[in-house]
Amino acid sequence: MTIMEAVGGGGAPRLADGTSLGDLFDLDRREVSLRVHHDPEIFEMEMERIFARSWLPVAHESEIPNPGDFVRRYMGQDSCLVVRGDDGGISVLLNACSHRGMSLCREEKGRAANFKCPYHGWAFGKDGRFMGAPFEKQMYGDQLRQEADRLRLVRAKTALLGGMVFANWDENAEDFQTYLGDFGWYLKAALERTNRGLEAVGPPQRHIMRANWKLLAEQLADGYHARALHQSAGDMGTLGHNANDPASWGLIGINVSTPGGHTLRCIDMRVTYNFEGMSAEASPAERLAAVPPPGADAAMTREFPQNLSEDQIRLLADTPPLVMGLFPGTDFFTLMSVSGSEDGSHGPVMVARTWIPRSPELFEMLTWILVERDASDELRERTKKTTIRNFGISGYIEQDDAEAWQGIQKVAQGPIGRRLTSKYQAQIGIVKPDDFGGGGDVHAGFSRDDAQWAWWRRYAEVMTAQEARGA
C-alpha cells in the first residue's frame, strides 16, 4: 500500500506499517522521532511534498554571465539546466528531453545556442521551447509543429536573492517574496547591501555526506552545539576569548523564525566580536565603517544607505545575521572569523550552501563562495581563503559538523535507536527588543531551541497535511 492510498478518509498520511506520520512529532513536548531520518517512505514523500514544491537555489547568476551560458544542477532528485537567455533572463529547465525522457545535457557547465538531445536529436531553445526534430516531416508530418507547446521542456519558476537563482517546479507555488515573508528584510540587509552586489567565485564545491539532509537543515538555528562540537575552534582561540562565556561562542544575540520554517541567528557584535574595541556609543555607520560586515570594506559601507533602511543598517552593526536558513534546506552564512592561518588574522566567511537529498542516508552538499563584485583583489582573496578554511569540504569548522550529522544517522539506522526523539524544550519564547526593526518571531537573548523548533513545526505541517490525490 502506498502512502497516498493509505491517506484514506482524512488526517495525516500513514506509513506502510500503519504509523500515522503525525505520531512522529510530539508538538506539545517539542520532540521528533529519529525515524524521520531513516524511513524510505518518508524520503519519497519529502521529494514530492517538499522538493517538488519549494523554492530551491540552483546557481549564482554570475556563474552564467552571457547568453547561452548554462550550468547543470539538481532540485531534489531532478536534474535541471540553469540557462542565460538572449534577453539576459534566466530559465531553469528540467534536464530531460520531452520525447523519451533522455538527459539532454551531459556536461555540468558550458555555453550552448540550443540543447540537442543525444538520443534522437530533438532540439530545444535556451528558454526550453521545442525547436525541431531530425526528419521531422517524414516522421511526424506537421504534428510536432502543432503540439510544440506541449513538447517544451518543463520549466520552473525563478527568482533572485543576492544574485542567487532560486527555482520552484510548482507553478501554483507562492511567489518568492511571499515565501521569504518577514525574512526578506534580513536577507536583503546581509546580501543586497551594496550597489553592485555579490558574485560567486565559481561553481560550488560538491561533496557527499552520509546523513539525512534534515540533520543539516534543522541544525542551522542551533547555536548550542558550538560549545561542544566546535570545542576545537575554542581551543584554537578562534571563536571566543573566554571558553566559559556564552557570548564568546556566539550564543548571545537574536534568533528569528517564521511560520514558513525559515530560521536566523544573529550574534550580538557588541558583546561577541569587538575586534577593534569600538565604543558602543559610536553610530551604526561609524561602527560599520570601522568593522565592516563580512565581505565588505569601509567604502562599501557608505553605499549601504542607498540600499538599506536605517533599521537594516543597525541590524548589520549591532546584531548581524550569522546563519540565515531558508526552508527546506538552504543557508547563507556570513561571519568574521579567524582566517585559518597561524598568522592570526581575521577574514570574512561568505557562503551559500544547499543540500541535495540522494537517499534517506545520504545527501550531497553544495557550497558557493560569495564575494562583493567591487571587492579589491586583497579582500577577494581573503574572503575566498577564509571561507574555504572555515567551511566547505576542508573547512575546519564544518569538518566537525559532519561528525554530528553522520553520528546521528548511525543511530537512526537501528530499530531501537530510531525510537529515540530529538528534543527541543529549551524555549525563550517571543522576546523582541523595543528598538528592533526586524519582523518574524523574534527570540532575543540566549540562543535557545525556538527557531530550530520552528523549522520542525513547518516540516511537520508540510508532511502531515491532508492533500487531494494527484495534487
Place this chain on the structure above:
Amino acid sequence: MTETFKIAQDSAEISRGFGEGRRLRPTEGRYLELLDFLWEEAAVLDRDNLLGWKDMLDEAIVYRMPVCVTRKRRSGESYETETMHFDEDYLSICFRIRRFEETQAWAADPPTRTRRFVTGVRVWEAAGAGLYDVTSSLLLVRSTDDDYRTDLLTAERFDRIRVAGDGSARLVERKIIADQSTIGTHNFAVFL
C-alpha cells in the same frame, strides 16, 4: 610570520612553465630520490605523522585543490575552476595540523585511517636551482571508524619539489586534480 606569508604569496609565480624542462629518466639518481620522497611522504601521512609531514614542506608552499566540473570534450574549457577545495599556504597548513594535534577536533579523533598509493611518477627539471616538476597518480583509500565501506579518491598531483645541496627535498607547490567533480568523501580532514 608576516615575512613568511609574503613569500607564500609570491611563489604563485613558480607554477609557470610546469613540465617544460628536460624529462628525467627513471634510471637517473635524482628521479629515484624524488620517487623515494613521494613514497616517504605517503608513509608519513598514512602513519598520521603530521609534524613529520610539515618538515617535508617548504615554507613557501602553495597547496591547492581546485573544484572541477564535467565539460564536453571539445569545449575548449578547463576541467578546473576558480573555486578551491584547498587553498593553503604554510601557515594555514600549520593551523590545520595544530588543530589535529593539540585540540579536540572530532573530525580527526579518532583518526581516520588512510593508505596512499603513489604511482606513475614523472619528473622534469624546472627553472631554478634544485627545482623539479613532478606529476604522480594518487589513490587514497580512507577508512573511518568501524565502517566497512571505504572512501576511494583518485587524483593527479602536480608538484614542484626543491632539492637542497645536502640532498634533502621539500615540497614547494602542489596542485591536486581529483577525478571526481562531486567528491565522494564527507570531508577533507586529510591531506592529499
